[in-house]
Amino acid sequence: MTSLVISGLGVITRSANDPGSLWRYLLAGEADFELWHGLLDCDKNPHVAARMRSSRIDQAAVFLSERDLLKPRHEISEMLSLYVCLSALEDAEIDWRNRDLSRCAVVIGNLEPNSRLYDASERREIPQPTNSHKYRMVSSYSMADAVSAAIGSNGPSLTIHNTCASGNNALEIGAGLIAEGIVDMAIIGGVDAFSDRIFSGFATLGVLGEQPCKPFSPHRKFVTIGDGGAAAVLQRSGDVSAQAPYARLVAVASNNDAKHPTNLHYDGVLACHQILWERSGHHPKEIGVVFAHGTGSIANDNVEGSIFTDHYPTAHIYAVKAQTGHLMGAAAAMGLVGSCLAMRTRKLPPNLYNKDEKFSFDLPITVSNLGDSRDLLVQNNAFGFGGINAIALLGAVT
Amino acid sequence: MSISSAALQIPCARRALFPYDTAGSPRMPGDYTECVNPRGDQFRDGLTRACLYVASSFDMSEADSVVMCGKTPNIEALENFYASCRATPTAQGFAVATTSAGTTSLNIARGVRGGNLTVSVGNRATCTAMMLAKIYIHTRPGTAVYLVLPQDVDQGLQVAVLEVRCAIDGRWLMPALKDFDTNNHSDTPQTFVDEPAFLDELDSRLSALAPFVLGT
Numbered sequence: 001m002t003s004l005v006i007s008g009l010g011v012i013t014r015s016a017n018d019p020g021s022l023w024r025y026l027l028a029g030e031a032d033f034e035l036w037h038g039l040l041d042c043d044k045n046p047h048v049a050a051r052m053r054s055s056r057i058d059q060a061a062v063f064l065s066e067r068d069l070l071k072p073r074h075e076i077s078e079m080l081s082l083y084v085c086l087s088a089l090e091d092a093e094i095d096w097r098n099r100d101l102s103r104c105a106v107v108i109g110n111l112e113p114n115s116r117l118y119d120a121s122e123r124r125e126i127p128q129p130t131n132s133h134k135y136r137m138v139s140s141y142s143m144a145d146a147v148s149a150a151i152g153s154n155g156p157s158l159t160i161h162n163t164c165a166s167g168n169n170a171l172e173i174g175a176g177l178i179a180e181g182i183v184d185m186a187i188i189g190g191v192d193a194f195s196d197r198i199f200s201g202f203a204t205l206g207v208l209g210e211q212p213c214k215p216f217s218p219h220r221k222f223v224t225i226g227d228g229g230a231a232a233v234l235q236r237s238g239d240v241s242a243q244a245p246y247a248r249l250v251a252v253a254s255n256n257d258a259k260h261p262t263n264l265h266y267d268g269v270l271a272c273h274q275i276l277w278e279r280s281g282h283h284p285k286e287i288g289v290v291f292a293h294g295t296g297s298i299a300n301d302n303v304e305g306s307i308f309t310d311h312y313p314t315a316h317i318y319a320v321k322a323q324t325g326h327l328m329g330a331a332a333a334m335g336l337v338g339s340c341l342a343m344r345t346r347k348l349p350p351n352l353y354n355k356d357e358k359f360s361f362d363l364p365i366t367v368s369n370l371g372d373s374r375d376l377l378v379q380n381n382a383f384g385f386g387g388i389n390a391i392a393l394l395g396a397v398t
Numbered sequence: 399m400s401i402s403s404a405a406l407q408i409p410c411a412r413r414a415l416f417p418y419d420t421a422g423s424p425r426m427p428g429d430y431t432e433c434v435n436p437r438g439d440q441f442r443d444g445l446t447r448a449c450l451y452v453a454s455s456f457d458m459s460e461a462d463s464v465v466m467c468g469k470t471p472n473i474e475a476l477e478n479f480y481a482s483c484r485a486t487p488t489a490q491g492f493a494v495a496t497t498s499a500g501t502t503s504l505n506i507a508r509g510v511r512g513g514n515l516t517v518s519v520g521n522r523a524t525c526t527a528m529m530l531a532k533i534y535i536h537t538r539p540g541t542a543v544y545l546v547l548p549q550d551v552d553q554g555l556q557v558a559v560l561e562v563r564c565a566i567d568g569r570w571l572m573p574a575l576k577d578f579d580t581n582n583h584s585d586t587p588q589t590f591v592d593e594p595a596f597l598d599e600l601d602s603r604l605s606a607l608a609p610f611v612l613g614t
Contacts, residue, residue: 040483112476122480141518156526161471161497161516169515176533200483201492254513256505261493386502
């Protein structure tokens, strides 16, 4: 099989707007959150959130303006997609304005398209559509199409809606498109702008609160909703430009629990792991680091933590959502970016709530230095509503 | 390798048209509750109901997968929940108010665990769906992929479901569309309107795509 590598990264969150600033923020053990008041009638209480500030979105606008790509009526998700994907190409030292990228696929994961348009409509800040089919005003595929148009791609441009696992599903499809010879490279990722609907929905589940999420802590209870985007450039190893790639894609696996619309099911999640082990040819004891899905909810962490306890006795478990919040459709892509940065720098950020509290599960204490072994394997977990599971495994570039 | 369209076959294809009612929601046929488990149906949107109904006649296996390609995902589900937020939102309503509700509802209702994918691709849905089916079949040997192709047309919501498999010799079995059996739905003849233009378009697109998809 052709060796695929990740050669460039792009990211935007409340706390960072490029891989370097993200990694410094994470390694410093910071957590930048705020209290957010849901604007819908059902959710008047403030809860902790990781919503991007308008200044951060303005940075993306300036980035696009400098490249003559800013349109007067860009929807935020479309703008963020352009920002992270073009950033990833530039990080990979690919001159997207002059290079022929006609055979480059764009695959972007997303949970809710045009959420801020909907929020503005619900708040009556913009006129409500009179057409009974309001959704006709929405074109979620424009997220991927805008990127394709910008780089001159003729390859497939897909917006994938697989809830919070979308980014890893995008990686699976991007790798598949290259493996099938349909394209030569792929930009994959995930983007989700903050949504009052999502915020209110999680309130109905009783998982929002005044405390940030504490993944795998015995006191975990809440999920911290955030927004942002992350992307990666996937190429054949022989096609990479000057700089050294971040990581090698070892395998991706996905499946569906087919059990419950919201809660994970141990058997289904374990089955996804087993597919990954089979496809990669690696035993879980060989895997050194797992970027856990780690939402901090009772349900997620029970299943994921149990699998770690049962099958990953030596892996260091890290949950990025304690620092960035849950980026919904961008969550898996954020984990992928973190996994790549861990592979390149051989460092791992601290689990914030492991300082003063022990994990709720029998997990090894996370280390900050991962050593220089060429055999290091980093796993990125993502699970979503609807029983969707998707896991990626990265290795060192040899 | 180029294979003529005459050599292509698909085991099964089903489609149906669901006219919109005055509120703009797709109307379900009279035997809907016989074909689809009504539990939790009040939280489903029209696209999810249509998917479950059209797919109900397929004999799906646990290892199979579901892939939906269309212009928009389950946006109606989102809008329904937005509307409920002004009154009495429920956790049950939020649980299925996702853009992937159509495929995941099929996974859950039919016990399909191979995976699912919901993709927005504008007007290129059919070609893209076949590419994705190829990826799924190659990474899940011996299984079927159920392609769900929704289309918002003037008369209503049209949904086609195609079962795609790989033949024993490794060659693809491709679509030879078969009309939905309207005789089983004689009590609601207005619900199933023949759309020859849609079938012709699908057939021609798949035929044109065949050499590309089959590859070498």
